[in-house]
Amino acid sequence: YGGVGLPMDPSLKTQPFWRISPLLVRKNGQKNSSSWYMTLHQIGRHRLFVSRFRAESLRPGQSIHVTKASGYWQRVRDAIDLAVVDIPARDRSRSILAVAADMDGVILVAEHDSDPNQMIALQREIEAVGGTCLGIIYNTVKSMPGHSQHNASG
Structure with missing residues (x-):
């Protein structure tokens, strides 16, 4: 299928189905967005993508909130052929x-x-x-x- 491509915006430019609370504040004072905790890569030039939630990046006191996000899942359908969500x-x-x-x-x-x-x-x-x-x-x-x-x- 080809190599793993560069990281992509896992939010697909819409409201994602996950939210992290509270957001991590970097040393420069900026907050990591909830998208920072998800990786998304295209494989080769196919409509095959892999993603992984970076749970190991969560700090004590942070939690994951999963919500309904129909717009997000429609973007997924538009971008790929098959999604398996674990x-x-x-x-x-x-x-x-x-x-x-x-x-x-x-x-x-x-x-x-x-x-x-x-x-x-x-x-x-x-x-x-x-x-x-x-x-x-x-x-x-x-x-x-x-x-x-x-x-x-x-």
Whole structure:
């Protein structure tokens, strides 16, 4: 596909779906925008982009606020062919409820021994905010060798 391109504006020149509070103030007195915490790069010259939230850049006392942002997600649709959005687990974050209605569909990933009633309840929560639950993947893998997980709250 090609190399990783230069960093791009992750806000896509519209109101993004995330906000950091409070914003970090640099030594020169300027505040980092919420966009500073997200990286976005085009791969080659294709409509393939990768992004990553820089949770490791958060300082004690800062938090991530995820909100509905239909305009942002429309810009994403206009710019790329397929977006896969990885949201923290519902027991760690309410982010899924903020973005579900803006997604074309939601696929839940659950541990193999998850309570089916909890999954049905989560499906109903997603549908109650206007989202569409496409299905559930039951994951039997506990961890991947050599892979560390990053925790972010929303």
